[in-house]
Amino acid sequence: MIPEIGQFALALALMIALVQSILPVLGAARGNLLWMRSARASSIAQLVFIGIAFLALTRSFIVSDFTVANVVENSHSLKPMLYKVAGTWGSHEGSLLLWVLILAAFGAGVALLGSNIPDALKARTLSVQAWISTGFLSFLILTSNPFERIFPPPLDGNDLNPLLQDVGLAMHPPLLYFGYVGFSIVFSFAVAALIEGRVDAAWARRVRPWTLAAWMSLTAGIALGSWWAYYELGWGGWWFWDPVENVSFMPWLLGTALLHSAIVTEKRDAFKSWTILLAILTFSLSLLGTFIVRSGLLTSVHAFAVDPERGLYILGLLGVSIGGSLGLYAWRAPAMEGGGLFAPISREAGLLVNNLLLGAATGTVLFGTLYPLFMEAVVGTKISVGPPFFNAAFIPMMLPLVVVMGFGPFLSWKRADLKGIFQRLRFVAVLAGLSGLAVWYLTEGGPVLAYLSVAIAVWLLLATLREWTTRIRLFEVPFADAMRRARNMPRSSHGMTLAHAGLAVAMLGFIGSSAWKSEEIVFVQPGAEIAIAGFDVRFDGVERVQGPNYVADRGTLTVTRDGDPVTILYPERRFYLVAQSSTTESAIRSTLAGDLYASLAEPASEDTAASGAWTLRILYEPLVNFIWIGAAMLVLGGGLSLSDRRLRVGAPRRAITPAAQATPAE
Template identity: 85%
Template structure:
């Protein structure tokens, strides 16, 4: 009975998402306050019903209800309680339900905490968020129902992959998804701003806390996953450039650029169209990662081996989200005002270089990740792009970024004095050289880039 309640709760959540996707945005266009205010109730209702569904699935795992196919295939009666709970998100269906739960949490967060946001902007933002919810709730219900029954049930289940029975992996997916999905609300703010045709410092101020929350969570999730891979799989390093590692790393890189770009929009009313584009692309990369992991394109220890038909559904969502938002951007962005002017030597220029390097680094990782897939699709040839390519292309860009990270905080807004900046950092530059020489004396014969990295880091 409990699984059926969870299934019914998902259907109710989908119904609310459909209403929220239409009514508030119509209210904003017509100035109907009641329709706009309906977004708050429907957003809270969504998170409640999806929460009920998630609780129902977790309860099925905790009590080892093997009549639920998802539990039978991903849990065992003798498994410790922690890993029974972690089994809730250890499968395609369960992890997707967690994905949708976090999506609705962010929508409800803006509905409840966004009292300083104008009613029309909030209504449009929550409607866009509901569009995403409609896509993923329908995907969950029609292709990936986590509450499917199986009869007769197995006696003890099938167990979760032993590699995933780890404390680090119990926390890694929730943190990672909180970051992935957290960028959805930033995307919704961006599309709402494009629909309104208004981006200003206030918009950047509303967006930045949500961006920061998503970025921090994604950072923690990636760190936990790297730690797990290092000691559990013995890959020989904290980062192995596995394709599924890369699809979480790319939103992190662009999200870092977005954080800095939003600061310039807030402080100087500049980079407005660029900040909007970053918000769209960051979430688009999160969707791309979801597609790659769940489409069967990749074979990885942490990719979900599912049938390609489900991947086609996500590909359709990806095309609608990215294609629609970029079309809207191409229409609206040219009419946005440029904002404040600045000199080539200024904090704005430093942050611009920061953004360009991070965007180029993201493009490099994207190329290295997708090129083997595209080549195989076009020619049938199979190749692998591994650490040699990524290290040769990525590391030099990060060294340049490190230099700007050291000098950037000393630059002033609008116009900076380069001679003054150099004078302020001369002591620390000398100290960095001394430390590097000391390391070279103690450990000679190491890679040249290691010494350069130490110099820049100090």
């Protein structure tokens, strides 16, 4: 009965979305306030009914209701409860239900929190959001029903993909989807502004909080997925330029450009066309990623390779959404230009360079991702575009961007004094150069680009800190006064500082773990010792252990340094009985200086397994934890900016002055 309630709730949500997609926008066109305000109730109702459907599916997984085909295919009665719940979004159907739930949540968020948004703009925005909901709800109901029954029910399920039975992967999809789908509301604001024919500073101020919330979540989702790949897959890498990784990275790049472009629109009433176009393209790339992942074009650990007919449905949605919005943009955008003029050396110019470089980088990743698929579809030839291409094409574009980021906060609006900025940053430039030389002196070789990249990362970090100390006049005024100035600074300024510094810290992790990684892959028997990065690792053997829904071969590695004990590592090779598949569980000794990483591969043969001989992979990855620290700083910086009272979504309230409070008798 519960699954039928969920299916009925989805059907009701679709009908509400259809009404919401038409009535409010007609009300805005005719000036009918009642029709416009109906969007608020319909947005909330849509969220309620989709939430009921999602809870119904979650309940089916929790109680192991094997009359539901989705539960049979993605769960098992012996699976730990966390992964039963995570199984709700571990399939194509369940993840799509989560997608429409988040889509409805953002619409309801604007309806409830957007009290300062004019009725006509809000009505049009929520109608556009409902157009998107209608498309995905119809897709879900017609082609991907998560509540499809199966009779007679099997005694047990097929289990979730073992690679996905991990805490990191349990949280990764919701965060990623919150970012993907979060850009839908920014897209809806952009299309509503195009319909209305007006983009101004107030519009940009209303869009920025939603853009920031989506960007933060996408940042956290990408970082969590990268962390999962690092410790779970057993190869010791955190990014492989996999197409599924790329389709999440491209919206992040354009979303970053959108955040900065919206600042110019808000502050200077400029870059209107840029901001609108970036809003459209960012969500369009999210839709493109949905098509690639779900169309059957790719087979990946985290791709849903399904019936290509479903891909055609999504392709149709993609064509209508992107084609319609870009057509509307082409019609309306020429009338949007305006705003203040600015000199070639100014903050506006710096942010323009930011947009251009991020746009070019996104185009490069898009080309590298789609070109193999295009070649296979047209000529039937399978080719691979991997890390060598992306590293050679992407990194040289990003390094100049990081250099500009160091200058950016020092630039004034309209016109900046470049000579004065150089004077303030010359000491920073000297320290950055010396840091690159120091790393060259301390390391035993490495690519020249790595030393240059270290210098640029240190440049960004020190320039960011220099700008913050200049703002609060640290070392120029008494410390108490400097701290008072820091407390009185807008939170968005602190957020910018933390985010820019976070990128610099993450860069150090990217560089260190890529350029100076040490790796040993050896065939070992108990008692064998391996030397790596100053550590001595002794392989003590393997024992069989029982897990909740798997059996594992657990290795024991004793780590010493100069004869002194350091730690004991326990890498595992797990075998899931139901899924009949194996996974690698790495063992990691983490410090700020770097990680000692060990993973156990399958034995070469049954004979070698009987003798206790295994293939062992040991790596030392310098500074790799700086990646996760930097990502956390990026997210926290975004959170600080989002908490700034100037970016609150609700309407500001005028403070009541004492004079206004006084009564005539007084």
